[in-house]
Amino acid sequence: MSRNHQGALLLTALAILLPVVVIVSIGVGAVPIPAGDILTILFDRLGLSDSTISNQSALIIESIRLPRTLLGLIVGGSLAVAGASMQGLFRNPLADPSIVGVSSGAALGAGIAIVLGGLLFVGAPSLVQSYSVSILAFVGGVLSTWLVYKVGTTSNGTSVATMLLAGVAINALAGAGMGMLNYVADDTMLRNLTFWQMGSLGGATWDLVIICATLLIPVVLILGRYGLVLNALLLGESEARHLGIDVQKVKLTLIFLTALAVGVSVSVSGFIGFVGLVVPHLIRLAVGPDHRILLPASAMLGGILLLVADMLSRTIVAPAELPIGIVTALMGAPFFLSLLWQQRKRIV
Amino acid sequence: MASGKEGAAVNTLEVQGVSVQIGDRHLLQDINLTLKPREVVSVLGPNGAGKSTLMKVISGERKPSSGEVLLNGRSDWPLNHQALMLGVLPQSSSLSFPFTAEEVVLLGRIPCASHHDENLMITREALNKVDGLHLQDRHYTTLSGGERQRVHMARVLAQIWDESPYGQRYLLLDEPTSALDPAHQQLTLKMARQEADQGIGVMVIMHDLNLAARYSDRIVILRNGRIAAEGTPHQVLTPETIGQVFDIEVSVSEHPAYHCPLVVNH
Numbered sequence: 122m123s124r125n126h127q128g129a130l131l132l133t134a135l136a137i138l139l140p141v142v143v144i145v146s147i148g149v150g151a152v153p154i155p156a157g158d159i160l161t162i163l164f165d166r167l168g169l170s171d172s173t174i175s176n177q178s179a180l181i182i183e184s185i186r187l188p189r190t191l192l193g194l195i196v197g198g199s200l201a202v203a204g205a206s207m208q209g210l211f212r213n214p215l216a217d218p219s220i221v222g223v224s225s226g227a228a229l230g231a232g233i234a235i236v237l238g239g240l241l242f243v244g245a246p247s248l249v250q251s252y253s254v255s256i257l258a259f260v261g262g263v264l265s266t267w268l269v270y271k272v273g274t275t276s277n278g279t280s281v282a283t284m285l286l287a288g289v290a291i292n293a294l295a296g297a298g299m300g301m302l303n304y305v306a307d308d309t310m311l312r313n314l315t316f317w318q319m320g321s322l323g324g325a326t327w328d329l330v331i332i333c334a335t336l337l338i339p340v341v342l343i344l345g346r347y348g349l350v351l352n353a354l355l356l357g358e359s360e361a362r363h364l365g366i367d368v369q370k371v372k373l374t375l376i377f378l379t380a381l382a383v384g385v386s387v388s389v390s391g392f393i394g395f396v397g398l399v400v401p402h403l404i405r406l407a408v409g410p411d412h413r414i415l416l417p418a419s420a421m422l423g424g425i426l427l428l429v430a431d432m433l434s435r436t437i438v439a440p441a442e443l444p445i446g447i448v449t450a451l452m453g454a455p456f457f458l459s460l461l462w463q464q465r466k467r468i469v
Numbered sequence: 470m471a472s473g474k475e476g477a478a479v480n481t482l483e484v485q486g487v488s489v490q491i492g493d494r495h496l497l498q499d500i501n502l503t504l505k506p507r508e509v510v511s512v513l514g515p516n517g518a519g520k521s522t523l524m525k526v527i528s529g530e531r532k533p534s535s536g537e538v539l540l541n542g543r544s545d546w547p548l549n550h551q552a553l554m555l556g557v558l559p560q561s562s563s564l565s566f567p568f569t570a571e572e573v574v575l576l577g578r579i580p581c582a583s584h585h586d587e588n589l590m591i592t593r594e595a596l597n598k599v600d601g602l603h604l605q606d607r608h609y610t611t612l613s614g615g616e617r618q619r620v621h622m623a624r625v626l627a628q629i630w631d632e633s634p635y636g637q638r639y640l641l642l643d644e645p646t647s648a649l650d651p652a653h654q655q656l657t658l659k660m661a662r663q664e665a666d667q668g669i670g671v672m673v674i675m676h677d678l679n680l681a682a683r684y685s686d687r688i689v690i691l692r693n694g695r696i697a698a699e700g701t702p703h704q705v706l707t708p709e710t711i712g713q714v715f716d717i718e719v720s721v722s723e724h725p726a727y728h729c730p731l732v733v734n735h
Contacts, residue, residue: 124569212565353579355566359530359559364628365552365580410566 128414131407135421143194146428147186151440154178154186189325192333193431194424196322196386197396199337201423202344203382204397205404205415209351210375211285214405215460217398218383221284222265222291224394227387228318229295230261232302235313254317255332255388262384263377265291270376320391320446322431329389340382341420347375348413355410393446395453396423402460479542480637481505482555482670487526487536489519489694496522497533497694504670506637509661511681512674514691515715520674521560523691524643527672528557541636552580553633556625560643562617564609570596570620571605577624581631591630595623598660600653614648622657629669639670646675658684678732682706683724690714706730 148154162179200218208216218224234241234257241253269291273284299318306314350371353361362368386393400423401415408414427445430452434445484502488495497519504510512520525531527538529551537544540554556577564573574595578588596602599619604612612620622645629638642661646654654677662684665671675681681688682702690698690705692714698705711719711732718735725731 124572212563214566349579352576355568356564356573356576357559357562359525359528359557360562362530362548363528363552363555363557364576365549367548405567409572410568411572 124409124411128408128411128418131404131418132414132421135418135425139194139421139425142425142428143190146190146193146432147182149432150181150186150435152178152181154182185325188327188330189322189431190428191330192325192389193322193427195330195333195337196390196393197423197425197427198420199341199382199386199423200393200396200427201400201419202341202416203379203386205401205412205419206344206347206351206375206379207397208401209354209412210372210379212355212357213285214402215398215457216285217395218379219394219397220292221288221379222269222295223262223380223383224387224392225292225295225299226265227258227262227384228392229298229302230257230259230264231255231317231388231391232299232314233257233261235317236302236306236310255329255385258388259381259384261295262387263380265295266376266380270373316444317391318446319444320393320449321434321442321444322390322427323442324389333385333389336385337382340378340385344375344378344382345416345420347371348411348416351375351412351416352410391444391446393427393449395449395457396427398460399453399456400426402456479539481539481541482527482639482672483539484523484527485536485539487523487533487538489522489526489531490534495694497526500536500694500696502689502696502699504639504672506639506668506670507665508686509665509671509673509684510687510689511685512672512689512691513676513678513681513714514697518691519694520691521643522694524557524641524672524674528555528641540639546635549580550633550635552628553631554629554636554638556629556638556640558621558625558640558642558645560647562621567608567610569605570601570607570609570612570616573609573620574623574627577627578630580628583631588627591627592623595627595630596620598626599623600656615650615653618645618648619653619657622660626660626664637668637670639672640664642671642673644674644676646677646680654680678706678711678719682729682732683727702729706732 144156144159147159148156158178159182162182166183203218207218207221208214210216231254234253238253269284269287272287303311303314350361350366353364353366354368354371358368401419404415404418404422408418427449430445430448434443434448437443482504484500487497487500489497500523512523514520522531526533529538540546540551546554571592574592575588578591581588593602593605596605599622601616601619601623604616604620609617609620625640629640632638640661645657645661649657658673658680661671661673673685685702687700688702688705689696690710697714698710706721708719708721711717720733720735721730722733723731
């Protein structure tokens with residue numbers, strides 16, 4: 122079977138699996154809700170039928186489970202697509218937004234908002250105050266990407282190696298900043314910080330879902346159109362240029378979009394690692410590196426994977442909740458190590 | 470000086486007074502060269518003579534400090550138009566993702582607006598030309614150095630496969646034979662010759678004087694960033710010139726089977 126057919130098959134399978142996982146994710150929790158009830162309630166809200174299901178279930182779905190599930194779907198898909206784009210841009214299957222410093226820059230921004238927000242935002246409109254964490258996380262993500270890009274770029278183009286090393290430095294700097302914030306934070310702030318550094322979809326509200334959807338869905342759709350360009354970039358920057366691609370412009374666009382996707386994701390759900398690394402890799406194993414398949418497949422599998430991780434985080438220590446960042450790290454870190462192990466053998 | 474803009478009538482790849490300078494080092498100094506369709510021009514020269522720099526200037530990857538390169542009369546083609554006229558094979562390519570050989574060659578069709586089935590057909594024909602059809606389903610990462618070089622060759626061939634609406638087509642090959650066994654070296658240059666016979670202008674950087682002698686219409690020898698000699702193989706490949714440029718002693722006789730010089734090292 123040719124890879125094209127395999128790709129089409131994979132996309133179809135994911136498109137079928139996605140709604141199933143969404144329904145399961147809405148059903149799982151302290152109060153289990155049967156799939157039939159979920160569908161009835163959802164159809165009812167869409168005005169397609171009359172509901173006879175208890176108000177309690179409807180309330181749980183509407184105000185808790187549905188926004189949380191949608192947020193997980195969008196964040197997971199965005200992180201995976203951002204990861205796939207970065208790996209293509211850097212021509213390295215191990216590159217990840219967290220390596221370039223976008224994630225830690227965003228985390229530092231959020232940390233500043235949590236600890237110093239009271240001082241910084243005195244007198245600001247209440248809307249700004251309530252979203253201060255999101256805003257500063259986004260600003261931190263974009264700033265750190267911009268800095269890494271500036272350091273890594275000369276008149277001859279962007280040196281991937283320098284850029285990755287600059288990312289290492291930014292990560293260290295952001296880590297030090299977080300440490301300082303931990304030091305000056307009081308008990309409540311510390312709890313907030315910790316919770317946020319580990320990542321969670323628990324803060325999902327319809328407002329956040331709408332912010333996320335309006336920012337991230339367009340970003341993912343635009344990134345999805347860069348499939349052929351990313352394929353060409355894998356050959357190398359000069360080769361891509363010889364194939365008629367304006368490499369400098371493409372690089373800037375990809376860097377900005379990736380920073381936006383990761384910054385917004387981190388701002389609403391905290392530091393959730395490894396999704397951008399694991400998901401594209403799994404898909405490459407199945408259908409090869411063609412970005413025209415890889416990007417849409419990553420978007421769907423990223424959403425699915427994050428929902429599964431979220432269900433685990435809600436059920437493992439129920440009725441308490443395990444931060445989802447811990448779940449993804451437990452799944453992703455060994456995976457990352459095994460990738461390094463394979464690379465090591467290939468290099469030797 | 471020809472005015473560069475109304476290019477429809479100009480059908481050459483022309484290097485006009487190109488110099489490249491980094492600090493006080495002159496990588497290229499006042500290079501003038503013309504590549505016409507249907508001819509194979511070899512660029513020879515010792516390491517560091519500026520061959521690859523020249524190739525980068527011609528392909529537009531590097532801006533010259535002065536002078537310009539006119540592709541069919543224009544120096545300011547949009548990149549996607551240029552890609553239909555100018556195929557460039559770099560010395561080495563880093564590709565660490567497991568594309569199949571066929572997928573790599575298909576990447577060459579990116580600038581072309583043709584349908585996928587047609588692209589596949591062209592891809593297979595191009596692979597066949599470099600004796601690589603049996604590699605089509607192999608993963609690029611598992612190929613040997615020479616096999617990779619041939620796959621990239623096929624990719625560049627596929628890129629300028631169709632006649633371009635913007636003008637004549639040219640092929641720049643930077644040491645296309647460096648990783649190949651003797652049989653495939655011959656095959657690659659024979660193929661370059663065939664492409665030229667079909668109307669493409671071919672410029673090849675190489676080190677093998679006898680391959681250059683046999684397959685080139687003209688030979689350009691670079692030394693220290695300047696053109697040291699230029700002309701037909703018989704004009705250029707003389708013991709004196711080779712001795713001056715490469716600092717080796719050779720004898721030159723007539724090739725027993727072909728009408729070209731044969732260089733023998735002492």
